Amino acid sequence: MEALEIARWQFGITTVYHFFFVPITIGLSFLVAGLELAWVRTRNEKWLRLTKFFGKVFLINFAMGIVTGIVQEFQFGMNWSDYSRFVGDIFGAPLAIEGLLAFFLESTFLGLWIFGWDRLSAGVHNACMWIAAFGTALSAYFILAANSFMQNPVGYTYNADRGRAELESFTDVLTNKVVLITLPHTLFGAFMVAGGLVAAISMWWLIRRRPVDADAFRSSLRLGAVTLLVAGVGTIVTGDIQGKVMTEVQPMKMAAAEALYETEQPAPFSILTIGSLDGHEPFYQLEVPHLLSYLATGDWNAEVQGIDNLQAEYEEEFGPGNYKPYIPVTYWTFRAMITSGALAMMIGLWMLWSTRGGRVPRGDRRWPVWLAVAAPLLPLAANSFGWIFTEMGRQPWLVFGLMRTEDGVSPNVGAGTVLTSLIVFTLLYGALAVVEVKLLLTAIRKGLPEVDPDNETGKQPDDRPMAFAY
């Protein structure tokens, strides 16, 4: 394999892995902040216990999110140095601002939150978590603004002397129509994961360990399920708008999502296809007429451009070459994303239904536990599929219409070097995944901690042992 191929695999693996933790971090930071706010407002102890319990789940996960994030930043320079040279003038600024505005907030205020239980008043302590949560969302905005430039470059001019893209309007970069719709879609996706996680853990406790803390876990179950559902609706709405923006700025990606080779009007949406997806007649295809026209444009009868037509168009514009992404991946990840998101919402509905009017699900059955476990895993999978789709659908472009992926790789880094780092990261990430999952399960099994509200919040004299210590 060449350095290019290995570098691409490394980027894919480290990014998807990093993004297992990001949605949980974003969603859970807000949910934990909300739980603590409920405690501050009501002084009902169950909220404090839930805050500490889900706070621990959050922290175990946050550690992984942050350390895998550093790899992402370094990777641009290490594996993609020509890309960094080409877009640094535009792409670097959102990254730097993300660090300055968001990472400092997150890390400092989270440190205050973790260790500040006996140092800060309850209100200030809760504010620290809200600030950290706000930091995660801000971080999402800047990183997505950078990514959106790669999907739909705006606000730049090409400097032929320097051979690079240069900033023309930072406002245009920050208000790229792609980022404006990708941000809410990504945030809703994150809330689906976190809501599903909170609901699943609570459900597990209600079924397997009841009647221990049934009242508290019923509250968190419903909070999680409602979050999952509301965020699910938000994801659908924003995803629909995003599809139309995508059709406008990256028509090839929409065509690749459907494996639509010939331009059609109206275009049907295929739910599944058995066949090669290479443009030959499929063996079997289940279609919904007119649906792709609507998804792509908002008009049930509109024309949707096909892959072959776009290929011809691009050849005319950019010269000879292959401008098609790898179709089976785009086709199936697009469907997998939608399907797993929809299934997760159904589980959310079932969760609310089974706990309606003070009910608690029956404890002698196993299947509800497995169903609950799927509540965070399905949206997590949907998040990953969504990212794989959006990045693979951009190929062969690194920056759409401006730079091809093969031109962005570091020219001075050999295949052996990249392979070394790929192996190192894969092994390390694999080992850490095992540790993380074990720790999460242990923390979940431990259940709600006992708390002594008088000792936990508010300023304490200096001579007593710390309320929280590693």
Place this chain on the structure above:
Amino acid sequence: MELTTVWFCVVAFLFIGYFVLEGFDFGVGMLLPVVAKNDRERRAMINTIGPLWDGNEVWLIVAGASIFAAFPEWYATLFSGFYLPLLLILVALIVRGVAFEYRHQRDDASWKKRWDAAIIFGSFVPALLWGVAFGNIVRGVEIDADKNYVGTVFDLLNPYALLAGLVTLTLFLTHGANFLALKTRGIIHERARTVSLQVGLVAAVLAVVFLVWTSLDHGEAWVWVLSGLAALTFVGGLLAAWARRDGWAFVGTMAAIGFAVTALFVALFPDVMPSTLDPAYSLTTENAASTDKTLGIMSWVALIFVPIVIGYQAWSYWVFRKRISVESIPDTVHA
């Protein structure tokens, strides 16, 4: 002043902040097996940096991203050129960060021992390699006409850079010991103070050799002055540690690291990465920089937000100002 010069100063400032701050938490991590004799003492040590290390590490992330944004060519040359050392630093920072969060999650001696090893490894490797990396940046490396590093990883292990690595290693050890002495009471405090004096002497000798070497190579008056200030403040810090003035001892190593890193950046300017193949290939603040437009926007952002960041980070140091002793550590780990 040119915006490119402004951003050279901002990058220098961010690295000074990073080494001054994370320098001490690297030091504490490295001293884990030296200063603590049992698990309770190790926990007390880790808790001195518990609320702070993560915020300190962000200084690196922002410094890296600022190089990317302000000097993309520097970022590209540096990160692709120093590939394997950076990979090692990344691995170290990953296992270290995870170790802090995971070590206390299980009450099991072998579990803790493994994460302790991760903290020690994760603190040693960057403390050494950042020095090696900066030594090479200042000394210059083999950069070709396309601005790419064409040397091997072994070329990076030259005497000057290795000495720089030993300097950062011993400086951070002393800095960490001073921080521990400042932040603890009792037996840990006493041991940290002793370590500070012993390692401090070694660090002083290495640093003086390194700074004289650097000053001779670059010959500018400012490099000599800053190197002298670094040496003076470091010795001042040692004297303060000896006189049991913990706060001043810590300020001393802080200032010494600050002056030493400043000296390196002054020696470097206006290059950001000199080429040893041909001076014409060197990356400078001019030919590596982004456009004035980008630099201008980022200057406003930095002007507004850097003081805010410093403000709330200072507040978090204030909130956790209390000294920790073995008695401060509760029996049960709860999180």
